[in-house]
Amino acid sequence: MTKYITVIGLEVHAELKTKSKAFCSCSTEFGGVPNTHVCPVCLGMPGALPSLNKQVVEFAIRAGLALNCEIKVFNKFDRKNYFYPDLSKNYQISQYDKPICKHGHIDINLDGSEKRIGITRIHMEEDAGKLVHNGATISSSSSSSVDYNRAGVPLIEIVSEPDMRSAEEARAYLENLKAILEYIDVCDCKMQEGSLRCDANISIMPEGATKFGTRAEIKNLNSFRALVRAIDYEVERQKAVLEKGEEVVQETRTWDDTAGVTKSMRSKEEAHDYRYFAEPDLLPVELDEAWIERVRAELPELPAQRQARLMQDFGLPKYDASIIVATKAMAEYFDEAVKTTQDAKGIANWLLGDVSAYLNNEGITISEFNVTPAHLAELVNLTKEGVLSSKLAKKVFAEMLKADKAPKTFVKELGLEQVSDESAIIKLVEETLAENPQSVADFKAGKERAIGFLVGQIMKKSKGKANPEIVQKLLREALG
Amino acid sequence: MKLYELTAHELHKKLVKKEISSVELTNALYKRIYEVEDKVNAYVTLDKEVALVQAAKVDKKLAAGEAIPTLAGIPGAIKDNISTLGLRTTCSSKILSNFVPIYDAHVIKKLRTDETIFLGKTNMDEFAMGSTTESSFFGATRNPWNLNRVPGGSSGGSAAAIAAGEAIWTLGSDTGGSIRQPAAFNGCVGIKPTYGRVSRFGCVAFASSLDQIGPITKDVTDAAIVLNTICGKDEQDATSLNVEVPDFTKALVPDVKGLRIGLPKEYFGAGIDQKVKAEIEKAVKKYQELGAEIVEISLPHTEYAVITYYIIAPAEASANLARFDGVRYGYRNMEATSTPEMVTLSRTEGFGAEVRRRIMLGTYVLSSGYYDAYYNKAMQIRTLIRRDFEEAFQKCDVILTPTSPVVAYPLDGKMDPLQIYMLDVTTIPVNMAGLPGISIPCGFADGMPVGMQLIGKILDEATILRAAYTFEQATEYHKVFAPLGGNNK
Numbered sequence: 001m002t003k004y005i006t007v008i009g010l011e012v013h014a015e016l017k018t019k020s021k022a023f024c025s026c027s028t029e030f031g032g033v034p035n036t037h038v039c040p041v042c043l044g045m046p047g048a049l050p051s052l053n054k055q056v057v058e059f060a061i062r063a064g065l066a067l068n069c070e071i072k073v074f075n076k077f078d079r080k081n082y083f084y085p086d087l088s089k090n091y092q093i094s095q096y097d098k099p100i101c102k103h104g105h106i107d108i109n110l111d112g113s114e115k116r117i118g119i120t121r122i123h124m125e126e127d128a129g130k131l132v133h134n135g136a137t138i139s140s141s142s143s144s145s146v147d148y149n150r151a152g153v154p155l156i157e158i159v160s161e162p163d164m165r166s167a168e169e170a171r172a173y174l175e176n177l178k179a180i181l182e183y184i185d186v187c188d189c190k191m192q193e194g195s196l197r198c199d200a201n202i203s204i205m206p207e208g209a210t211k212f213g214t215r216a217e218i219k220n221l222n223s224f225r226a227l228v229r230a231i232d233y234e235v236e237r238q239k240a241v242l243e244k245g246e247e248v249v250q251e252t253r254t255w256d257d258t259a260g261v262t263k264s265m266r267s268k269e270e271a272h273d274y275r276y277f278a279e280p281d282l283l284p285v286e287l288d289e290a291w292i293e294r295v296r297a298e299l300p301e302l303p304a305q306r307q308a309r310l311m312q313d314f315g316l317p318k319y320d321a322s323i324i325v326a327t328k329a330m331a332e333y334f335d336e337a338v339k340t341t342q343d344a345k346g347i348a349n350w351l352l353g354d355v356s357a358y359l360n361n362e363g364i365t366i367s368e369f370n371v372t373p374a375h376l377a378e379l380v381n382l383t384k385e386g387v388l389s390s391k392l393a394k395k396v397f398a399e400m401l402k403a404d405k406a407p408k409t410f411v412k413e414l415g416l417e418q419v420s421d422e423s424a425i426i427k428l429v430e431e432t433l434a435e436n437p438q439s440v441a442d443f444k445a446g447k448e449r450a451i452g453f454l455v456g457q458i459m460k461k462s463k464g465k466a467n468p469e470i471v472q473k474l475l476r477e478a479l480g
Numbered sequence: 481m482k483l484y485e486l487t488a489h490e491l492h493k494k495l496v497k498k499e500i501s502s503v504e505l506t507n508a509l510y511k512r513i514y515e516v517e518d519k520v521n522a523y524v525t526l527d528k529e530v531a532l533v534q535a536a537k538v539d540k541k542l543a544a545g546e547a548i549p550t551l552a553g554i555p556g557a558i559k560d561n562i563s564t565l566g567l568r569t570t571c572s573s574k575i576l577s578n579f580v581p582i583y584d585a586h587v588i589k590k591l592r593t594d595e596t597i598f599l600g601k602t603n604m605d606e607f608a609m610g611s612t613t614e615s616s617f618f619g620a621t622r623n624p625w626n627l628n629r630v631p632g633g634s635s636g637g638s639a640a641a642i643a644a645g646e647a648i649w650t651l652g653s654d655t656g657g658s659i660r661q662p663a664a665f666n667g668c669v670g671i672k673p674t675y676g677r678v679s680r681f682g683c684v685a686f687a688s689s690l691d692q693i694g695p696i697t698k699d700v701t702d703a704a705i706v707l708n709t710i711c712g713k714d715e716q717d718a719t720s721l722n723v724e725v726p727d728f729t730k731a732l733v734p735d736v737k738g739l740r741i742g743l744p745k746e747y748f749g750a751g752i753d754q755k756v757k758a759e760i761e762k763a764v765k766k767y768q769e770l771g772a773e774i775v776e777i778s779l780p781h782t783e784y785a786v787i788t789y790y791i792i793a794p795a796e797a798s799a800n801l802a803r804f805d806g807v808r809y810g811y812r813n814m815e816a817t818s819t820p821e822m823v824t825l826s827r828t829e830g831f832g833a834e835v836r837r838r839i840m841l842g843t844y845v846l847s848s849g850y851y852d853a854y855y856n857k858a859m860q861i862r863t864l865i866r867r868d869f870e871e872a873f874q875k876c877d878v879i880l881t882p883t884s885p886v887v888a889y890p891l892d893g894k895m896d897p898l899q900i901y902m903l904d905v906t907t908i909p910v911n912m913a914g915l916p917g918i919s920i921p922c923g924f925a926d927g928m929p930v931g932m933q934l935i936g937k938i939l940d941e942a943t944i945l946r947a948a949y950t951f952e953q954a955t956e957y958h959k960v961f962a963p964l965g966g967n968n969k
Contacts, residue, residue: 040583041716044803046576046684047563047585051718079799081846085819090802144819146807275846277855280688280796282718 004204004242006235007212008170009162012177013155014187015127015195016059022126022154023050023093030193034132034147042152044088049281052077056154057100057285059186060124061295063156064101066184066302067119067177071292075100076284077124081275085144086129088151096276099123100285106180107304108172109322117173118161127153156186162201162212167231171224174198175326179303182328191222198227202234203248213238214248218262220255230255234262306331314344323352329367336373337380346380354397370404371397379407386467392416420467422474428461429474443479451475483508484645485961488554488702491648495542495553502535502542502553506597509555513599513646516964521621522631522641524560525568526600531555534597541595550705552595557647559638560601561608562693563682564588567598571684572616573606575804575811575830585682586717587651587693587710594709599647603637606832607801608658608686610634611900612891615834620891623665624962625928629888632662638696639666643962649697649706653683655690656789657884657907660919663696664883664931667921667962669703669948670696674939675914676721679714685800687793688719690911699958700920700949704728707941723939731942734953737771741947742876746782747906752885759923759930760882763951767880770950775876779868784861785909786902791845791858792912798842804830834897866913873937878947881906883919883931906933916941920948921957927965929957 021028024041040048064071078096104119129151135141158177164170178196181187188195203215218234221227238248252271253262278284301309303325310321310331325331330351337347355376359366379396382388388396388411399410411417419425432454433440442450451472458471483491483505494500510528517523538553558564561571563581565588570576584592591598606615613621613636621636623629624644631640635652639662642650652659654672663670671694678693685691695706708729713722743764748757768774806812806826813825831839845854872879884906889895910917915935922932932951936944952958 040581043808045563045582045809046569046571046579046803047561047581047680047682048583049681049685049717051716081799081802083802083805083820083823085805085807085823088803088808089799090805091799273848275798275843275848275851277795277799277846277851280719281685 002242003207004235004239005207005209006165006231007162007203007205007215008164008166008231009201010160010164010170010173011199011201012158012160012174013197014063014158014181014189016056016154016156016186017188018053018055018059018154020053020055021152022053022056022124023152026152028153030195032149034145034149037149038151042088043148044090050093050279052282052285053154056124057287058291058295059154060100060122060156061287061292062184062299063158063181063186064104064122065292065296065299066180067101067104067106067122067158069101069104069119069122071287072098072100072102073287073289073292074098074284075287077279077282078276079279080125082272084128085146086131086148086151088129088148092126092128093279093282094125095123098284106173106176108169108176110168110172115169117163117169120159120161122156122158125155125157127151127155162203167228170200170231171228174224174227176303179326179328183300183302183306185300191224194222197222200227200231202231202238204235204238204242214250216248216250216262217252218255219252219265220257226255226257229260230262233260237262303331310334314338316344316348320345320348320352324348327366329365333366333369333373337377339377340374341377341380341384343380343384346384347377350376350380354394358401371400372404375400375404375406382407382411386420386469387411387418388416389418389464389468391464392418416465418467419462419465420470422470425458425462425466425470426474426478428458428466429471429478432457432461433478440479451479482512482645484512484648486648487698488551488648488705491554492550495538496548498542502538502597503532505553506531506535506555506599509599509647512644516624516644516646519622519627519964520624520640520644520646521619522602522637522644522646523557523600524570524572524603524616524618524637527567527598530567531597531599534595538595538597549594549709551591551649551709553597554648555597555599556591556649556651557599557602557638557641558588558650559604559635559652561604561653561684561686562588562651563684564598564601567601569601569684570617571607572604572618573831573835574617575826576809577617577811579810583682586679586714588682590709590712602635602641602647602650605634605636606835607684607797608634608653608655609797609834609838611657611661611904613637613640613662614891614893615832617832622891623888623928624964625667625888626965628890629928630665630891632665632884632888634658634662635670635696636662639663639668639670642666642668642696642698644964645961649695649702651693651706651710652696653686653691653693654907654911655686655793656911657904659694659696660883660907660917660931660933661904663919664921664929664933665888667929667957667960668696668698669700669918669920669958670694671703671707671918671941671945672910672916673707673711673941674721674916675911676719677711677725677916677939677941679712679717679720681714681716685796687796688800689796690793692911700918700945700952701729701732703918704732704945721939726942728941728945731945732949733946734950736767736947736950739772739878739943739947740775740876741767741772742775742777742872742879744777744779744782744872744879744881746779747881751902751905752882753887753925755925756882756884756886756930759925760880760932763922763932764880766951766954767947770954772947777872777875777879779865779872779909781861781864781868782905782909785865785912786905788858788861788865789904789908789912790841790901791854792862794838794842795846795855796842798839798846801831801835801839806830837897862912865909869909869913869915869935877937878944879935881933881935883907883933887925887928887930910935914938916944918944918948920952922951922955923957
């Protein structure tokens with residue numbers, strides 16, 4: 001069977017978190033009573049004109065710099081013409097042939113090897129409103145309502161080069177991109193709410209071929225999982241088409257997450273002719289270098305830099321550091337926690353282990369996590385100091401999830417202090433040895449394993465509170 | 481003299497001297513409107529109650545001895561493509577025939593601050609696309625000089641209202657001559673300011689890179705007064721210019737000594753009515769007598785102006801008019817069973833033939849595969865036209881041309897659209913270059929007014945106002961009133 005190479009490029013739309021819309025002063029707040037964050041401009045009232053929100057340009061510059069792009073000091077807006085009821089002017093103000101950023105890249109790391117994914121361009125544009133069909137589906141609805149609250153909310157579209165060769169690479173690229181956008185604070189990156197949206201251009205070609213295959217554009221990928229599944233599905237679909245001796249059709253397809261398939265939306269012939277032309281209502285954007293340099297100087301620490309810092313300053317392994325920096329909130333949580341503990345690795349272990357497991361289970365992010373960094377740090381300290389065994393620490397952690405109080409409170413409330421007092425433990429050791437002569441004999445006969453059983457018995461007697469190290473020490477002394 | 485025959489600056493004096501009240505004046509205008517409107521059809525909508533309330537407010541101020549702006553209490557009218565809060569704004573189209581705006585255009589806000597009176601909204605070619613005001617959904621406007629003739633367009637209602645004494649001042653909009661040509665056809669003064677001088681916010685866009693609002697008045701002084709109110713930077717219009725606005729009435733000095741007036745030979749060639757040409761030549765002589773220096777100039781790309789315009793303007797219009805889809809406001813077909821069908825039928829039924837023609841034209845020239853051959857090429861020619869003027873202005877201070885190669889023609893629909901398009905050759909290049917241009921009356925041909933156009937350098941409205949004022953002071957054409965002759969059968 002022919003071996004195929006997968007070629008993937010991503011187009012990512014990120015809603016910018018400016019206070020007001022791109023071309024009017026309406027609020028960008030998500031949700032709200034339909035059609036309350038609107039004005040003549042975003043409603044496309046006759047005679048209304050756009051005026052550019054400078055913050056949009058600043059955020060686009062910031063994104064461009066963080067993604068290693070050239071910032072184009074001369075760029076301009078264009079009209080992208082198509083009819084759709086959620087588009088109040090029936091054209092979208094976008095950037096066509098002169099976008100604000102070009103030629104950037106993101107470095108991704110998969111299985112220890114680094115790969116550079118090119119970014120073709122970043123352009124600014126406005127979002128459309130939302131259609132609400134007053135029925136179960138479009139076709140069964142007798143009418144639709146339109147909410148223009150989102151109309152005119154600023155977006156940047158980040159277009160990658162077709163540099164990715166697998167779903168994993170695409171996922172890594174999107175994760176990196178998302179982290180960077182979060183770090184520079186230009187986007188909420190909530191895929192579920194649609195503030196970060198992704199389309200994928202996917203094609204396959206036989207190994208050794210020099211020309212890319214015909215691509216399909218897949219829309220409606222609103223989670224990482226959807227991205228990976230859609231790519232895997234689409235690659236198999238295209239393989240099947242080629243294996244049958246047919247040709248892949250250039251078309252736009254949509255991902256059906258429930259059915260787990262991509263479906264044809266429109267072919268190349270049905271594709272819109274957007275009839276782009278320069279937006280005459282806005283002047284071309286001319287950036288002065290001083291502005292760009294100011295934004296560059298104010299750029300916050302980016303994930304890659306932060307990862308290096310965590311490795312250097314706290315001695316964290318690369319893997320731990322990379323996971324912690326992947327989301328800005330997690331990295332901030334870590335930074336906050338290590339303010340009150342010396343045991344950075346301890347914090348990392350919790351974050352990568354029980355904390356992540358809990359968040360995944362609950363389907364929440366660390367911003368919604370109810371345990372404060374200081375309390376987690378205290379828990380780490382209590383373990384480190386020997387007050388809690390790791391087992392008891394987990395028990396306390398479980399309590400903290402229910403109500404975030406200082407771990408010490410739970411230790412007291414539950415009477416969980418670890419017993420390190422030798423006189424108390426020696427009593428338990430003696431009792432246990434008396435009750436288990438066979439094990440003692442086994443040990444003396446050279447069966448090292450027997451000591452594990454005895455330790456277990458002692459711990460049981462102490463209800464898990466005895467310091468295991470001291471138990472070991474006293475037990476060995478007692479056994480001579 | 482009847483009150484409606486006076487100018488704004490004359491009436492202002494009467495108001496201040498308390499010889500008349502604003503309510504009296506406003507009532508006199510409505511009386512005149514009721515007398516002649518069934519012959520002229522200059523208005524789409526009247527707003528008498530609100531106008532009288534506003535007039536009473538001004539009278540109260542006058543009674544209290546307060547100082548008032550020049551335009552306060554003076555009744556004017558607004559072209560129906562300028563958004564007026566709470567007052568129907570139709571663009572003379574079926575698709576907006578019941579549309580009441582939720583906001584005021586920037587110029588309307590400014591005029592309200594000056595406490596002017598809005599008598600109503602004036603008729604126009606549908607969406608300002610036309611040169612005759614015949615394409616209005618509300619019926620054609622008639623020329624008060626001869627009711628069998630067109631008033632010009634697209635601001636035909638605004639110009640006819642002035643000529644017929646149905647308003648003291650009006651606002652028009654000019655995309656390719658839509659203020660200047662009707663002003664010429666009706667014996668009025670009309671000025672298209674420099675592109676960016678007046679905010680377009682609230683002016684329903686036809687061709688965004690060409691549209692500009694301006695006044696139509698009885699004399700040059702009134703034009704300067706209205707300009708003083710409406711000009712200036714507006715944060716809501718990115719294309720409005722952030723430059724100081726001079727007091728234009730200061731430019732009204734009767735002196736053209738040493739002024740270099742350029743005559744572009746391309747504007748006097750084939751197609752010009754010989755009687756119109758003779759009147760313009762008389763005006764040129766007058767300027768010489770007044771001490772101006774006449775220089776021959778050339779604007780070599782003039783012949784491409786009209787075709788270029790009919791690519792750029794429809795292209796922009798095809799996008800600008802896309803928002804009229806029956807979804808949010810305006811006419812909606814209620815029989816459609818799907819959204820695409822509703823949009824298609826609403827637009828097909830809501831727009832008139834000329835508007836549909838231009839939308840199709842604009843859509844075509846922007847289509848992939850045609851963009852470079854048409855739109856892109858047209859934009860390049862536009863640059864050449866602009867350069868023509870820059871070079872010409874090395875040799876002269878103002879350019880003098882006929883406003884239109886012809887006088888107002890019969891209203892019989894016999895003219896071929898292409899033939900009408902070509903007549904705009906004298907006004908279109910001025911929009912393409914973004915320059916200020918004024919039309920003032922300078923004679924008569926076949927009993928119809930002839931207009932002379934003075935074109936100025938970018939932002940140099942002052943010089944064309946001075947030149948126009950000087951001519952006006954030396955002549956009587958602006959004092960002749962339209963006879964409302966002919967019949968409008």
